[in-house]
Amino acid sequence: MRDLPITYGVGRAMPGAKMLRQVAGQMLASPACGCWTSAPLARFLATSPRQIPADANFHSGSFSGSDQTRILITGGLGQLGVGLANFLRKRFGKDNVILSDIRKPPDHIFHSGPFIYSDILDYKNLREIVVNNRITWLFHYSALLSAVGEANVPLARAVNITGLHNVLDVAAEHNLRLFVPSTIGAFGPTSPRNPTPDLCIQRPRTIYGVSKVHAELMGEYYHYRYGLDFRCLRYPGIISADSQPGGGTTDYAVRIFHDAIKNGKFECNLKSSTRLPMMYIDDCLRATLEVMEAPAESLSMRTYNVNAMSFTPEDLAQELLKHIPEFQITYNVDSVRQAIADSWPMNFDDSNARKDWGWKHDFDLPELVTTMLNSDTRVAQAN
Ligand SMILES: NC(=O)c1ccc[n+]([C@@H]2O[C@H](COP(=O)([O-])OP(=O)(O)OC[C@H]3O[C@@H](n4cnc5c(N)ncnc54)[C@H](O)[C@@H]3O)[C@@H](O)[C@H]2O)c1
Numbered sequence: 001m002r003d004l005p006i007t008y009g010v011g012r013a014m015p016g017a018k019m020l021r022q023v024a025g026q027m028l029a030s031p032a033c034g035c036w037t038s039a040p041l042a043r044f045l046a047t048s049p050r051q052i053p054a055d056a057n058f059h060s061g062s063f064s065g066s067d068q069t070r071i072l073i074t075g076g077l078g079q080l081g082v083g084l085a086n087f088l089r090k091r092f093g094k095d096n097v098i099l100s101d102i103r104k105p106p107d108h109i110f111h112s113g114p115f116i117y118s119d120i121l122d123y124k125n126l127r128e129i130v131v132n133n134r135i136t137w138l139f140h141y142s143a144l145l146s147a148v149g150e151a152n153v154p155l156a157r158a159v160n161i162t163g164l165h166n167v168l169d170v171a172a173e174h175n176l177r178l179f180v181p182s183t184i185g186a187f188g189p190t191s192p193r194n195p196t197p198d199l200c201i202q203r204p205r206t207i208y209g210v211s212k213v214h215a216e217l218m219g220e221y222y223h224y225r226y227g228l229d230f231r232c233l234r235y236p237g238i239i240s241a242d243s244q245p246g247g248g249t250t251d252y253a254v255r256i257f258h259d260a261i262k263n264g265k266f267e268c269n270l271k272s273s274t275r276l277p278m279m280y281i282d283d284c285l286r287a288t289l290e291v292m293e294a295p296a297e298s299l300s301m302r303t304y305n306v307n308a309m310s311f312t313p314e315d316l317a318q319e320l321l322k323h324i325p326e327f328q329i330t331y332n333v334d335s336v337r338q339a340i341a342d343s344w345p346m347n348f349d350d351s352n353a354r355k356d357w358g359w360k361h362d363f364d365l366p367e368l369v370t371t372m373l374n375s376d377t378r379v380a381q382a383n
Pocket residue numbers: 074075076077078079080081100101102103118119120121140141142143144145159163181182183184234235236237238239244245246247248250
């Protein structure tokens with residue numbers, strides 16, 4: 001799948017030198033706030049396959065006639081999306097949060113609030129949904145995670161990179177506040193791993209990581225270049241009771257609970273000593289809403305590390321043994337996942353999030369294990 005070339009005027013390719021001169025002119029004329037005006041952007045993108053009229057103001061979507069926050073979640077049927085929808089519906093009202101995916105929702109999700117088909121690779125479909133539903137905030141959760149991404153690189157590239165381009169353009173055109181999650185996987189073997197700060201070398205070696213660094217940079221570029229209200233958190237591995245992980249490297253930390261409750265034993269696909277940053281889903285969803293509601297002036301950056309705890313499979317097994325004395329863990333290492341985990345942060349430095357917008361996690365390892373085991377009905381149902 002390829003992006004169409006950017007064109008200028010009606011269906012006419014903008015010569016490279018002319019385009020560069022125009023962009024350079026806009027840069028020189030930009031205000032000191034570092035946030036460039038939107039009108040030149042309209043001209044620039046008017047030319048894009050997105051079919052924006054040449055004289056349109058890029059932020060024309062802002063006259064929706066209502067201050068009501070109207071939310072779209074893409075890729076909402078994965079591990080995190082349904083929980084996010086439930087969480088946001090408590091805050092903004094059931095009908096103001098639309099869950100979307102390319103998969104068919106189970107009955108209980110379909111009946112719990114608005115659900116719509118949306119393929120992020122279909123730009124016109126995405127735009128139609130945003131316009132018809134007067135969307136103001138977009139949470140972009142569609143992705144192929146680290147392990148499944150390595151198994152299907154062309155699809156991961158399409159969904160994680162081309163899909164992101166569609167989302168960025170629709171968000172910029174319609175003045176949306178846009179949340180895109182990044183990940184510990186956006187770092188690589190040459191990054192400092194213990195701890196990993198917000199700003200350091202990022203040379204990931206998975207298509208997932210590469211696409212997430214691209215998302216961080218493109219989102220920040222759209223923010224500084226076009227004024228897009230882009231907000232991004234780098235999540236650690238997320239642990240949830242009532243939803244299954246979608247094919248990542250940290251999946252073991254969810255599956256261990258399911259297997260411990262069902263069978264009293266677990267075969268782990270990472271080495272016992274593999275330390276990774278992790279977070280319980282309630283903390284993850286709260287961090288996501290908090291950064292979206294943070295006043296713009298409190299955000300010194302647009303992409304933040306967030307963290308809660310850091311543990312190895314052995315640490316987690318020891319904590320489980322306190323509750324299930326007969327629990328047994330064995331190891332059968334998956335070389336692909338192990339190589340990925342060995343290149344990721346062991347501890348995550350999230351001091352900027354804590355300083356700028358007051359991030360504070362609630363769940364450490366003991367609370368995580370107690371809460372997951374107390375949710376055993378939900379864990380069993382998710383099997
Ligand atoms: N779960 C974690 O531990 C974790 C950690 C860090 C970051 N994240 C990020 O959070 C987001 C959500 O993660 P998740 O665990 O729920 O992922 P997931 O893999 O469980 O779900 C992703 C969803 O995207 C959908 N999707 C795939 N192709 C699509 C397309 N063309 N159009 C629309 N939807 C499509 C899938 O159907 C799936 O439901 C992702 O961006 C992920 O990178 C997750």
